[in-house]
Amino acid sequence: MLYLNQTDPHPGPGATPVTGALLRRRTALKIAAAFAAAALALTGCQQAASDQGPGTRVAAGTPVEGGTLIYAEVTPINNWQTQSARFYEKANVLNSVLDRLTYFDPESGDLVPWLASEFSANAEHTEFIFTVRPGVTFSDGTPLDAAAVKANLDSFGFGIPAAQIQPNVDFAGYTSSEVTAPDQVKVTLAAPNSNFLRATSSVTAGLVSPATLGLDAAGQSALSRISGSGPFVFESEKPDEEVVLAKRGDYAWAPETSDNQGAAYLDRVVIKYLPEVAHRAGAVQSGQVDLVRGLQPADEAALAASGSQVLAPAGTDLTSNMAAVRTGSGRLADPQVRRALQLGIDRQSIKDTVLSDSYTIAASVLNHGAPGFVDLSAELAYDPEQAKDLLDDAGWTVGADGIREKDGEKLALTVTSSNNSVVIKPAFELIEQQWRQIGVQLKNRAADNTFLATAMPDPAVELFGTRQFIYGGLGPIFEPDNNTMTHTSDPALNELFAAERAAGPGPDRDRILAEEQRALVLEQAYSLVLWDEVQVYGAGPDTHIDFTSGTAPIFQGAWTAGS
Template identity: 35%
Template sequence: MSSFSPAKFVSLAAGVLALTACSPGAATSDSGPPRPGGTLTIAVGSNPDCLDPQQAGTNASLNVGRQLVDSLTDQDPATGELKPWLAEKWEGNGDSTSFTFHLASGATFSDGAPVDAAAVKTNFDAIKALGAKALLGAGYLAAYRGATVLDPRTVRVDFSAPSAQFLQASSTMSLGLLSPSAYRKTAEERCQGDGLTGSGPFVFSSFTKNSDVVVVKRAGYNWGSSLWRHHGEAYLDRVDYKIVPEPGVRTGSLLSGQLSATTEVQPVDEKQFQGNGFTELTRPNPGFVFSLQANVTRGVLTDERVRQAVDKAVDRQEVADTVLSPNYKPATSVLASTTPFYTDLSAELAYDPAGAGRLLDSAGWVPGPDGIRVKDGGRLSAEVIFAPVFNQSQSVLELVQQQLRKVGFDLRPAPRTATESLQVQQTGDYDFLWYNTTRADPDILRNFFSTKARNLGKLPAGTPLDDALDRQAAASDPGTRGPAAEQAQRLIVEHAYAIPVFELTQVVAVGPTAHQVAFEASSRLQLFDTWVSGS
């Protein structure tokens, strides 16, 4: 494969695009068996915010981190069932406040330290201590009381409140394990890869900002997930993640053979990879859909009728049809339809601009001279903070802005970097936040809506939503957990704490030399079984 050169691509792109057929996708298979060796060169659309999977939140980061760390369990992407990985078996107590994991033997971190019960305790203690820096893990361990080493291969994890959700959390990379030596480095150093020592099938090699991240095969690895296709070491010698913000450069570089694959294929480019030796891999993200999350203590959004009007004025189908592609679904709840215990609330989320107008009339907002409603000398306006980690966010928000103007609401998109967006979240200085978060469990809602967790909506404590979120987190019985998760979704939609817009889908284009590129349950890349030919 030739070396990667965006400049070289520019001169080739037009010709390559013209020659590519738009036929149905073909499988990336080869007549021979998988071949060890070679490099997978894959483009990502943004600079990773942090390489430490215990802190990271963006796809660009997590698609790297998943290769570096193993987890106690793994989750079957097809069924949602938990399967053995570092833990060969586990059990919980009756009220889901205590879980005991029995570790498989032989696993080590890349610095030679054993993956033992003491290492598990060190990791969970450290994630808990990270607080808000552990963007997802802090929520998973919100009620964490501590871990007890029962013997070198047995660890008990205890919670101060029922936490049935923890078993699924144990399969995520946010609770993936690092060597105890990693914590000699600061959280900031680990974000840059310094001391980022896991037990995974790949080892961190280098990170050059705005250029690439390189990971290499872990020699001697032999303790992979029970869900993986083969045993032993990964096939690939190396994975080179090229940081390429421009969608057209990603597309053209794959078409011209400079890349093996690319993430974040844009809707307008999808047909380029449907045939002619290319494969388009898609998987809807479970979890919290892309939404406008309201700060209910801020400006015009303190009035529930205003928030409900915004909800009714968003035409979700138009967003999917105009800006996205058939691979993306309009939101029908605050949870994606692929999430366990999802509830279809499409009737409650129906497009109803007339209803929106009636709500705004009742709230005292009248049309102003430019069409934007006014009240007591103020305009019906709110800003939405977003980080452009999904390339289409700007276009989506601009369309939603047009839709809301039709009912007299002025939505003002305000782009920020991923780091700036996180800082804004922490300060609470926002009207709306625009984001999604992936997790194959309804407990993701507790992370962001519970007043005992991040509470990005600034909701008052003691609401019925708090109770529903607590009940779904605690219940291990589906007959109890399902109704609680449904109630939580209904309350969020009813009170318009968030205005869901669309379900994110991962769209990865794979060239003819790459094989068995796969997604895990959270729609992140899993590259252990991936191999390359012709290199």
């Protein structure tokens, strides 16, 4: 999605391009209006420092220079290639190593300049011009100039066949880049794509030096050999144990809305791995780590009561958590059956039983905070009786064991997912019980990574528990014929995705986004939505940290009072 509110970062011919000064003028009223509320929130935070609840953080203060922040991730990563950074473990680290042309500011809701000091587009969204910020260098000392930007954009659009690197899925229709001036690059697309600018803010569009682009697959996968322009650089690594990043002292090109415009406050960030979910809260409470991702709901209240922080940044860069429907087996080919499954989910029960106050029940395939979000909650209300009627009408009759049958086949479904979410398996355990009441059997293989590896390409596995980055819109998720996530490609939906890419910000685009959401969630029910995407972090009382709209920690502006 292009995630815009009141500003248009890609004006048509003759329009003013987005620059720092213009953006500040456009957002000044928004900031002023929010100031009083922000001040009141800070006051409340200070007063309640000893009684923190989920989502709170310590009050702001003067940043402390120096020190090391220890961050615990969920599982180790052995392949750091940029364009495959669609997993939290990788994106959360590369976010501090690789800068991008644009930045989506989660506070203002605007796409703002970063390594591109200006950017614009033609009215058709087929041509884009980037003015490259002066004075930026990669960590290997080479300049980040227009030629380097072109080389990176070509790698995103075409992939790097010699290194067996596939194109970036969010760069659909990419045709060419041209250096039109020493500090300017023009991009041409084969078809309109108003999501293109938004895609340039993704970690998967992080810029690397030309020398990095020239490496083979193994070289581009090794963090020690990746040269970016970010505020941190690789220092050392112990495979499967930890990665150490060191501050880049000459860093001076943060996104213009960042509070810290210079080098990071921290000297180092140590990323350790803590796969055991039961140990994460204790690691924070004992001071072994300053920040950890992936708290289980049962630990949130105790951690907050101990004086530590529970932080829950919303993932507006992602879809809501869902069971994506895969129609390959044929059992879910009928939209009536898919709609019955949607109505057979008691989301409030999942929230009350499995989740915590850090989570919000989904009301669409988009999160509540995403521009263009449409609230479909009234039509997603739990209604097992209507679900049964839909299944009856679809010809699935209840068998002797309570499971529905049709043409000698049981309505028995399998769900697969990674173990990245601490709540995904128990959530599907509850859904298994709920669907049993409407005559549907669910085989729960969520959080089983071994099973997932073989199930992803298998069309006989009907459901995939997931949330997906949507920098390129919803099309790249649900549109491709060879999509292993959904095993479906709906021509009518694909027309909507194309229309969305051709539309600029405004009422027409909002209308198309609303149609997409209604089709995906209600009419065709390809997305059985569960809860808004959020990543729940635990932090020590002296840890000061903000997050991107993709929930990645921003280490460039982080500091610890105990440093």
